[in-house]
Amino acid sequence: MEENNKPQNKFQTSIDLLNDAIGKEIATSLQYMYFHVRFEDAGYEYLSRTMRQISIAEMRHSEEFSERIMYLEGDVRMDASFATRQIHDPQEALRLAMELEASTIEFYNRASRICSEHNDAVSHKMFQDILVEEEKHHDLFRTELQNFLDYGSKEYLVLQSIAGSKANSSKAGHTEGHDKE
Incomplete structure (x- = not known):
């Protein structure tokens, strides 16, 4: 008989995988939010906006995994799986982002298979659906x-800055051709 007379949850394997996924999603969301604020400060409008949007998507994934754990009558762990890295270089940031996504893709493929093997079709499908994103x-x-490498760092970042300048100009009420006096 178990110590606390509580039977093992038959979905414990799925719960553990979902909690590991939450840790990855939280850490990745924080990393991308860090990149967002760094790039916004540097005037790299497109990169900043992209990092913000994906950060929010990763946090949404955390919420979805959490809801699934609660349904399976498990307990949610909200522990980031790694500390945010303070990277300032956009090329290095993009490389890290690719590595994080590749690692997540590999993990979710494996987690999906394991959930299926443990007769948890819903968690299996959830991992597959989020894998697409x-x-x-x-x-x-x-x-x-690749754009960064093809255009060169200077040219790529100039394009980012121009996009930021255009966005800021339109926010201030200026439009092309109408600010001449």
Whole structure:
């Protein structure tokens, strides 16, 4: 007989995988939010906005995994799986983002299979559905890194700055051709 007379949850394997996923999602969300504020401060409008949007998507994944754990009558752990890295270089940030997404893709593929093997079709499908989004994130970061390499760091960052200047100008009420007096 178990110490606390409480039977083992038959979904404990899924709960553990979901909690590991939450840790990855929280840590990744914080990392991307860090990149967002760094790039916003540097005037890299597109990169900043992209990092913010993906950070929010990662936090939404944490919420979805948490809701699933609660349904399975487990307990949610809200522990980031790694500390935020203070990277200032956009190229290095894009490389890290690609690595994080690749690692997540590998983990979710494995977690999906394991959940299926343990007769948890819903968690299996949840991992598959979120995997589609993670692959889109990976592809976006790969494309941006390739643009960075193809155009060169100076040219790529100039384009980012111009986009930021245009956005700030339109927020201030200026439009092209109408600010001449």
